Amino acid sequence: xxxxxxxxxxxxxxxxxxxxxxxxxxxxxxxxxxxxxxxxxxxxxxxxxxxxxxxxxxxxxxxxxxxxxxxxxxxxxxxxxxxxxxxxxxxxxxxxxxxxxxxxxxxxxxxx
Amino acid sequence: xxxxxxxxxxxxxxxxxxxxxxxxxxxxxxxxxxxxxxxxxxxxxxxxxxxxxxxxxxxxxxxxxxxxxxxxxxxxxxxxxxxxxxxxxxxxxxxxxxxxxxxxxxxxxxxxx
Numbered sequence: 001x002x003x004x005x006x007x008x009x010x011x012x013x014x015x016x017x018x019x020x021x022x023x024x025x026x027x028x029x030x031x032x033x034x035x036x037x038x039x040x041x042x043x044x045x046x047x048x049x050x051x052x053x054x055x056x057x058x059x060x061x062x063x064x065x066x067x068x069x070x071x072x073x074x075x076x077x078x079x080x081x082x083x084x085x086x087x088x089x090x091x092x093x094x095x096x097x098x099x100x101x102x103x104x105x106x107x108x109x110x111x112x
Numbered sequence: 113x114x115x116x117x118x119x120x121x122x123x124x125x126x127x128x129x130x131x132x133x134x135x136x137x138x139x140x141x142x143x144x145x146x147x148x149x150x151x152x153x154x155x156x157x158x159x160x161x162x163x164x165x166x167x168x169x170x171x172x173x174x175x176x177x178x179x180x181x182x183x184x185x186x187x188x189x190x191x192x193x194x195x196x197x198x199x200x201x202x203x204x205x206x207x208x209x210x211x212x213x214x215x216x217x218x219x220x221x222x223x224x225x
Contacts, residue, residue, distance in 0.1 A: 004155070033212060043156075043201065045212035056212055090155055099144050099163070099207040103155035 002027065004093050004104035012110045018079040021107045025072050025093030031055075032074040033101060034066060037088040046089075049074055050096065078109075086111045114139040116204050118216025125192050126224050133187045133219045135202035144207040145185045147176060150199045150218075159200075160187070163207075192223045 005024045013019050025032050034046040045058040049068035066076040072093075078085055088108050092101040115138040125131050137145075143164035148156035162169045162176045162185065169176050175188040185204075189196055199220050203213040 042217045043203075043213075043215040045214070048212060058212065097208045100146070100158060100161065101213060102158065103148070105153075105155045 004091055004102055006089075006091050006104040006107050008107060009105065010108045010110075012112060013081050014112050015081055015083060017081050018077060019081060019109060020075055020077045021089055021091075021109075023074045023076075023091030023093075023104060025074070025091075026102055028095065029093035029102075030072050030096050031094045031098075032068055032072065033092045033094075034074070034076050035090045035092065036060070037090055037106070038086075043090070046076065081111045083111050085109065114142055114204055114211075114214040116202060116214050116216045118202050118219060120219060121217065122220045122222070124222045124224060127192060127194060129192055131187075131189045131192055131196070131221055131223075133200055133202070133221070135185050135187075135204075135216050137183050137185070137204040137214075139204070139206070140180075140183065141206050142204040144205050145176070145178060146203050146213070147174075147187050148201045148203065148215075150201065152198075156201060189221075192221075194223050194225050197221055197223045 007022045031050045033048040037043045048056040052068045063079045068074045088106040090106045092103045094101045118135045146161035149159045150156045173190045178185040199218045201218045202216040205213045
């Protein structure tokens with residue numbers, strides 16, 4: 001069974017631009033969570049989607065948004081990029097009501 | 113909300129020795145405690161997890177212990193090998209439900225051959 005896939009793997013953007021990241025969960029997984037990983041703050045929860053609905057949201061500004069499609073694929077968008085948004089963005093999927101989250105390889109975003 | 117503290121931040125051991133990483137959590141409602149291993153350029157990979165109704169769980173060279181009273185849980189790796197070198201993260205959450213995983217800051221383990 002294929003794992004969680006994320007595209008693109010690397011992105012370079014400049015301040016003020018916006019970016020969209022994509023995540024395809026493991027087949028059959030309907031819950032998708034997004035995390036931001038930085039050296040200083042570690043892994044921080046962004047939001048979780050289940051059946052196209054946002055179930056939970058972390059403490060990030062409104063510039064960070066996401067959505068989930070009917071096939072469970074998810075996208076996250078960051079608008080008006082800031083230097084501090086440079087990070088590894090990780091997507092994790094899980095079965096409904098299951099404990100275990102499986103992570104993808106991440107998208108490395110660099111903001112110049 | 114939940115807060116997870118992880119120690120040490122770095123750990124070096126000789127090949128064949130044991131490694132222990134410790135975490136504490138703040139929310140007594142948390143009942144699910146996974147451990148992830150992250151290698152360079154990869155996403156975190158689940159290596160073992162434990163639920164609050166269990167005190168200890170083993171999987172070959174890896175074990176996790178949980179002390180609910182003290183709100184401590186630990187990862188034990190025995191007979192360490194160079195391929196165990198990676199960053200290890202502990203996490204806590206309340207499951208089932210949609211509460212997110214709260215992660216510790218990570219431990220960089222180096223196994224010296």
